Amino acid sequence: LAKTTQPISMDSYEGQEVNITCSHNNIATNDYITWYQQFPSQGPRFIIQGYKTKVTNEVASLFIPADRKSSTLSLPRVSLSDTAVYYCLVGDEAAGNKLTFGGGTRVLVKP
């Protein structure tokens, strides 16, 4: 049973903000939320991780509402090079000895 649900794909344009929402209705108390990015023909790359409220780094922001049943990855002012697949992982999908990747969200940034 998948722990996370996210849109299959999203299109955007250069300079826009992209928000990808991930649903994780069965998130457990101790679960963290982690996002990875994968460019074509490359390995996944860690973007951001959070537990509650808001986390921001140089790449993205992660917004987590109080009930933690969803989270939103926000990519500010995207460029063509942000075209990638973005994966949301929750709890033991991103802990223990392995990562369990779903299908991710394919983001296409257009000029």
Next chain:
Amino acid sequence: EPEVTQTPSHQVTQMGQEVILRCVPISNHLYFYWYRQILGQKVEFLVSFYNNEISEKSEIFDDQFSVERPDGSNFTLKIRSTKLEDSAMYFCASSEATLNTEAFFGQGTRLTVV
């Protein structure tokens, strides 16, 4: 910035041949992983390795697969007798710990079995 390096970047092999994929994890990391991604499909976990032994493996990681850390720096994946369906990108990864810790992935080895 430290990185995980994998060699070769591309490998073409005949069905039934043995292949060894090589990885150099980040030097202070203690946990090592292999993943694979068949073209157009999800990234799939194969195996994790800690303290010189396998800590977890998936159903994909059958008797045809083995991993080894022959020295202090290399981490290898061996496929004993390759099949056509082994064609995929193989990613090595490493991390400092396991719980809520960033995993660093290499650029991958594209294995093509003909």
